[in-house]
Amino acid sequence: MRISLDMDSVIAESVLPTVKWIQENKGQTFEVSQVSSWDWIQDTFKLTLPEVLDMYGKIWGGWWNEVPPTEEDITSKVQKLNTIGDMMIVTSANPEQATGKLKWMKKWGLQNIPLVIVPYNATKEALLFDVYIDDRAQTCLEVAKVGKLALVYRQPWNAGLEESSNLIYIKDLNEAIKQLEERGVSC
């Protein structure tokens, strides 16, 4: 069983440096709980495309070392998932950001897990995975639509999806582990 594990906002709390970028560049602040969609930050702070690219470039290109994990004991939880199935971390990044993401994975003891880079705004359902742990609503919906299992990592911006047998909210990675163990998913 192949597992796709998302990186931003699933194992890495990369929205926090986003708050920092907005503070430094727009002089404004916001709470993570206010973020209602992926476009919310862009719309609220009227970011131009070059600003958006600068922000995301800064977060993983420059500030990767300041990105905290989403949960305590992230290393053991991710490594546990990696024993349940054949897992890869699947994320979008330009080459500079990919370098930062690899450094982050090494820092948190995840360098043994393959990193797969997909284009920005791409959904992942066509990739050769059976299970997707992701916070992006659109990705989870597309995954479920093609009959694969979407474990929706609960965040303020993905609320309100209709749960089904193959679209299930999880509040943390322990719930993902439990779901997959209960389903008898094995390599």
Ligand SMILES: [Mg+2]
């Ligand atoms: Mg994400």
